[in-house]
Amino acid sequence: MLERMSSDLSQRKQAAEAILFLEARYLDDKEWDSWAGLYEPDAEYWAPSWLDEYDTADDPNTQVSFIYHNSRSQLQERISRIQSRKSITALPLPRTLHVISNITASEGENDLIVARSNWTTHVFDPRAQKQHLHFGTYEHVLKPSDGQLRIARKKIVIMNDRIPSVLDFYSI
Amino acid sequence: MSVHASINDLVDDRPGDQAFHVARRAFTDPAILDLELSHIFESTWSFVGLTTQIPKPHDYITTFIGRQPILLMRDGQGHVGCFLNTCRHRATIVCPFKRGRQKFHVCRYHGWAYDSAGKNTIVTEMDDGQYPPSFKDADRNLLRVARFENYRGLLFASLSADVPPLSDYLGDAKAFIDLVADQSPVGELEFVPGEITYTFDANWKLQFENGLDYYHFNSTHASYVDILNQRAKSGTSGPLPQEAPDEMEGQGSFSFDHGHAVNWSIKRQSRYGRPLVIDPAYLAELKARVGETRIKWMLRQRNLTIFPNLQIIDISSAQLRTWRPLAVDKTEMTSHCLAPVGESAEARRVRIRNYEDFFNPSGLATSDDNVMYEFCQTGYEAQAGNTFGHLRGLANGPISPSGHAQELGISPVESAFGKPAFGGETNFHPGYREWRRLLQRHVDGGADA
Ligand code: FES
Numbered sequence: 001m002l003e004r005m006s007s008d009l010s011q012r013k014q015a016a017e018a019i020l021f022l023e024a025r026y027l028d029d030k031e032w033d034s035w036a037g038l039y040e041p042d043a044e045y046w047a048p049s050w051l052d053e054y055d056t057a058d059d060p061n062t063q064v065s066f067i068y069h070n071s072r073s074q075l076q077e078r079i080s081r082i083q084s085r086k087s088i089t090a091l092p093l094p095r096t097l098h099v100i101s102n103i104t105a106s107e108g109e110n111d112l113i114v115a116r117s118n119w120t121t122h123v124f125d126p127r128a129q130k131q132h133l134h135f136g137t138y139e140h141v142l143k144p145s146d147g148q149l150r151i152a153r154k155k156i157v158i159m160n161d162r163i164p165s166v167l168d169f170y171s172i
Numbered sequence: 173m174s175v176h177a178s179i180n181d182l183v184d185d186r187p188g189d190q191a192f193h194v195a196r197r198a199f200t201d202p203a204i205l206d207l208e209l210s211h212i213f214e215s216t217w218s219f220v221g222l223t224t225q226i227p228k229p230h231d232y233i234t235t236f237i238g239r240q241p242i243l244l245m246r247d248g249q250g251h252v253g254c255f256l257n258t259c260r261h262r263a264t265i266v267c268p269f270k271r272g273r274q275k276f277h278v279c280r281y282h283g284w285a286y287d288s289a290g291k292n293t294i295v296t297e298m299d300d301g302q303y304p305p306s307f308k309d310a311d312r313n314l315l316r317v318a319r320f321e322n323y324r325g326l327l328f329a330s331l332s333a334d335v336p337p338l339s340d341y342l343g344d345a346k347a348f349i350d351l352v353a354d355q356s357p358v359g360e361l362e363f364v365p366g367e368i369t370y371t372f373d374a375n376w377k378l379q380f381e382n383g384l385d386y387y388h389f390n391s392t393h394a395s396y397v398d399i400l401n402q403r404a405k406s407g408t409s410g411p412l413p414q415e416a417p418d419e420m421e422g423q424g425s426f427s428f429d430h431g432h433a434v435n436w437s438i439k440r441q442s443r444y445g446r447p448l449v450i451d452p453a454y455l456a457e458l459k460a461r462v463g464e465t466r467i468k469w470m471l472r473q474r475n476l477t478i479f480p481n482l483q484i485i486d487i488s489s490a491q492l493r494t495w496r497p498l499a500v501d502k503t504e505m506t507s508h509c510l511a512p513v514g515e516s517a518e519a520r521r522v523r524i525r526n527y528e529d530f531f532n533p534s535g536l537a538t539s540d541d542n543v544m545y546e547f548c549q550t551g552y553e554a555q556a557g558n559t560f561g562h563l564r565g566l567a568n569g570p571i572s573p574s575g576h577a578q579e580l581g582i583s584p585v586e587s588a589f590g591k592p593a594f595g596g597e598t599n600f601h602p603g604y605r606e607w608r609r610l611l612q613r614h615v616d617g618g619a620d621a
């Protein structure tokens with residue numbers, strides 16, 4: 001029994017780790033369409049603001065977020081803006097490097113996996129020759145669908161919330 | 173060359189010759205930023221907060237005016253005071269938090285305490301301190317700012333007493349604060365919780381100008397325009413307000429004394445959904461209360477700049493943003509989603525989504541502006557002489573009457589109106605005149621003293 005539980009746990013953790021690392025790679029490799037493909041069509045993507053020194057917003061309908069989307073198509077809107085080469089924020093696009101660690105996975109309702117992790121994104125802007133480090137925590141809710149895991153919900157807490165100039169899906 | 177002459181040279185303002193230029197050095201010279209901080213930011217009215225941020229006794233918020241730390245507190249009697257956030261003992265900031273509620277603020281360095289009215293209540297170990305007699309009678313309370321006033325719940329403070337009363341300072345720009353505040357059935361504004369702070373590596377005046385610049389929209393925000401068009405096609409824009417068919421489409425601006433100005437636009441087919449039109453009952457109540465003309469203005473895009481560092485944008489959402497320069501080429505922005513107290517939950521939700529969509533470094537439009545400012549900052553370093561950046565609209569002189577001011581019962585010092593692609597730049601001029609006046613006032617005053 002104990003063995004089965006621990007093997008379930010490690011399987012869940014492995015599965016979560018795989019999709020989190022894949023997401024990071026798609027972002028850093030600028031494979032945006034593959035990245036959006038990791039999300040469920042009605043996925044929630046949420047980077048809350050901070051209310052004060054200690055607490056982040058907990059209700060996107062009454063409090064401000066950096067980014068709040070509740071469908072994959074809104075992520076695709078952001079992608080199309082970057083790909084249009086009409087947004088100066090992407091001319092040139094910064095180089096990014098996501099590092100994810102401290103992953104834990106637990107079982108949610110209906111076979112969902114809830115994965116918590118720590119992230120840092122190093123961002124280098126080749127135009128200004130400047131680099132920034134964003135960091136915080138992720139909470140992914142992962143859902144088995146068509147024999148693979150998809151992201152049903154991602155909450156991104158940005159610890160250093162005084163933002164230099166631009167913050168987009170690829171920098172967090 | 174005297175400093176006076178050199179400030180005068182930075183703004184080449186010759187209305188008779190239809191010429192207006194701002195020297196590149198005004199954006200790049202650190203010595204000019206020092207003057208701006210002392211003699212503009214720290215010498216005139218600054219927006220410091222909303223009364224609704226500190227609704228209860230002993231509520232407080234902290235902020236900055238220029239470089240100087242500020243503490244706003246509501247005392248036990250309900251009066252709001254604005255103080256320098258610095259201990260009278262040895263300068264420590266008394267309150268290190270952004271916001272909260274406390275009856276007393278204890279300076280952690282040596283333990284002096286102040287109440288929420290700013291009164292010094294404790295000097296630790298005073299009796300054993302062998303203080304000179306003068307100390308016992310000295311006023312050791314937190315220092316109040318020189319001037320502190322409120323207009324419609326917007327709190328303004330000045331570190332210099334040499335300013336006109338706030339109402340005179342704001343002048344007819346008040347009408348545009350009213351157009352936001354009167355959207356609330358109780359006439360009050362509030363910030364949606366969650367303040368966003370960001371920086372850009374450019375001079376603050378790029379933000380000042382951009383808030384009054386409609387010319388840049390289609391170019392800088394081309395990718396956002398595509399998204400708006402796409403949403404219109406797919407029917408996901410939300411409820412769009414309509415202008416009456418007899419309204420002439422166009423873009424206009426009013427400029428007021430002390431450097432304030434507002435841009436506005438009349439488009440028959442709005443591209444932006446507005447929270448105000450979501451709830452028909454709310455809109456009907458509003459119409460009955462404020463009348464057809466003012467509601468028409470409430471539904472028009474308005475970009476208000478209160479010199480030197482407050483902008484209120486009322487469009488698909490409302491934003492209140494302020495800034496403070498950190499260096500000649502680095503500016504810190506603080507952005508709030510501004511909302512009428514008492515709107516419906518659905519209107520509030522849409523207001524927040526629209527705010528996030530457009531504004532902030534994470535929004536689909538403001539992020540482009542921030543990068544453009546940085547491109548400008550680099551470009552201003554070129555020793556390339558005058559720009560042609562402040563000339564659109566000059567051909568028509570300072571007043572091009574359009575009847576719009578009369579609708580609001582205001583008398584702007586300048587007004588402009590043109591076709592939808594007008595993108596006038598004369599509305600920056602009064603800000604630069606006030607900029608020059610404040611800097612020269614110091615230099616003249618210094619020469620007299
Ligand atoms: S500096 Fe505040 S008590 Fe000494």
Ligand SMILES: [Fe+2]
Nearest residue numbers: 392537538541
């Ligand atoms: Fe803009």
